[in-house]
Amino acid sequence: MNKGRENNRRIARNTAMLYIRMLLSMAVSFYTSRVVLDVLGVDDFGIYNVVGGIVVLFSFINNAMASGTQRFLNFELGKGRLDGVSKVFSMSMTAHISIAFIVLILSETVGLWFLNSQMNIPLDRMNAANWVFQFSVITCCIQIIRIPYQSSIIAYERMSFYAYISIVEVALKLLIVFLLLWDSFDKLIFYAALSAGVAIFISCVYRLYCIRMFSTCRYLLFWDVKLYKTLMSFSGWSLFGSVANVSVQQGGNILLNLFNGVAVNAAMGIANQVSVAIYGFVSNFQIAFNPSIIKSYASGDKGYFMDLIFKASKYSYFLLFVLSLPVLISCDFVMGIWLGNVPLYATSFCRLILLFMLIDAVAAPLWTSIQAIGKIRNYQIMVGCLTLLNLPLAYVVLKLGMSPMWVLVIRILVNIVVFIARLIYLGLKIDLPVKEYIRQVVYRLFAVTFISVPLPWFVSGYWDGWFGFLLATFTAVLCTSLAVFFIGLKSSERHVIAQAVFRKIRRL
Structure with a gap:
């Protein structure tokens, strides 16, 4: 009981640190988004979002490996095996370096071909789009390699440093905006170059901190076949889920580009800025919760494990809802004050993305519980296949000439189906009390929403x-x-x- 209370206090402290980080990050994000949109213009802003999206399409492996690294580091820490933590870190680093190389090859071949032959980009901006692509590739590879360091900081629950370095990153992004106002070169290319520079600097700071603070984060070149197979099996199935999620997000952007042009991509980029800023509060809360969920399962404390799942699902929704409700209600006014000249569909996209994320906020702890168990093959096949239904459905509605908003409406409906499927799967796999979950979590969420x-x-x-x-x-x-x-x-x-x-x- 005392252990549970101490864990809860630690989660509260970590959440508080991450909230301080997020408050500053959100304020700067809203400011910089408006300035960048004004400086670049609607077309160049749309180009930056959609071209960067091509690289993200190839970096889906990043999220899969990050979740795998995070899970095994937390699991070994939960068991108290520091030698295991060291081995997981080193093997993960080897894997991430290899993955960065693969992403580089794919981006410079298939990615370049798609950019120059298939994308709907004005001819006079094609050279700038290629420069943006190259800088985005560099950023992507650097961020893949830094994942083991970032995962180690979260696994050790050093949220104060995680918050401080994020504030530094936000400050550097703010500096980029001021430099854009003064620069006389092509602002789109310059913005992409500076963004890549920030990513390189922050990654170096992560590495130096981990080497200095954690003995388990000193890279050792060794080969453990069993550990490699375990890591790759977990990450391989996580990869399938990441492919589905990123394909839907970036594939949807590409479909919008092919049917409607870069102006709609700019509107989607604006809506994503708002949703990412608001959802960041919830993701910080979940970052603070996730290590405890995995460690409680590793230590065999099933009661506390289930209690954390219920609480994390419920609190995640409440935190996102209290922040997003004012935006949902006054979205037209907020967009007008923030941007002045609001791109077509930006307001509608923003509202729909927030509704999508409210569902995701409840579901995230359920996915973490599956990560804790480690056997994710059947889960990823089920969820991944359901998620991929978004793309053919989105293509059909756009081909029929329907509004671009239907792409996000379909995402919301599919996400509801996926949430129901998650609950059924977890009830069978880990004996999650589904009826109790619905009574204690889902019913309360509906009641709070309808009353508020x-x-x-x-x-x-x-x-x-x-x-x-x-x-x-x-x-x-x-x-x-x-x-x-x-x-x-x-x-x-x-x-x-x-x-x-x-x-x-x-x-x-």
Whole structure:
């Protein structure tokens, strides 16, 4: 019990550090997005998003290997085997270097062919698009190689450093924006070059910190066939899921480009900026939770393992909902103030992506629980095949001349089906009490949502301008907070929060 309370306090501390990081990151992200859009223009901004997307299409291996590295590092730490941690790190580093080389070859062959022969890019910007592609390839390879270091920092739960270095990265990105305003060269090429430079610098800092702080992060060139097969088997099936997810995201961008041009890609890029900034709060919370989920399974504490899954699913949704509801309600006003000249479809894309991410927020801890177990083949086949349905369905609706918004509507509907499939699979695989999960998590989420929306929606429609936006935001946060406290939380959880608040008040 004491161990559980200590773990909960550690998760709370880590979450607080990551929130500080995210507040600054979100503020800078919103500012830089507007300036970059103004400086580059709609077409060049769209080119940057879609060309970078080609590289992401080849870097799907990155996410698969990152999840594999994270899982095995956490598992070995949960077992208390430092020699195992060292072996996992070194073998993962060898694998990542190899993967970076493969991505480089694929990008410089298939990627270049697709960019120059298939993409819908204005001829006078094709040279700039090729430069952007090359710098994006460099960035991609560097980020693949740094994954073992980043995973080690998270596995050891050094969230303070993770937060500090992220703030440095945000500051450098802000500096890039100011340099763009002064530079007289091709701004699209210059922006891509500076972004690659930031990625290289941050990766070097990660490496130096890990070598200095963790004895397990000193790279040893050795070969362990059994460990290699275990890592590659896990990562190979994770790869299938990553292929599906990235193919849907970037494949959707490419379909939008082929049917509607770079202006729609710019709108999607803007919507992604908003959703990434808001979802970053939730992902930070999940980063703080995930090591404990995996370590609790490795240590054999099944009760605490299940409790973490329930809490992480519920809290992830609540955190994202309280942040996204004001944006969902006042999206037109927010976009107008932020961008001035709002690209067509940007507002609708933003709302739909946030709805998609609300579903993803609930599902993320379920995926982490599968990672903890390690046997993911059947799960990835099921989820990956369902996810890939997005592409043919999106092609059909665009071919029929329907609105680009239908691409995201389809993603939402498919994501609901995938969530249901996850629950059924976990009920069979790890004896997840599905009925209890639905009662304690899903029902509470629906109740909080339905109670929180009507009043702020009415306020937003009745008053306009800054007064209406601020009043709607205050009403949304107040309604959501009260609904979460009295309906979303169990009595024991409300008691813990009340005690924590009273302790803080007494210290004042």
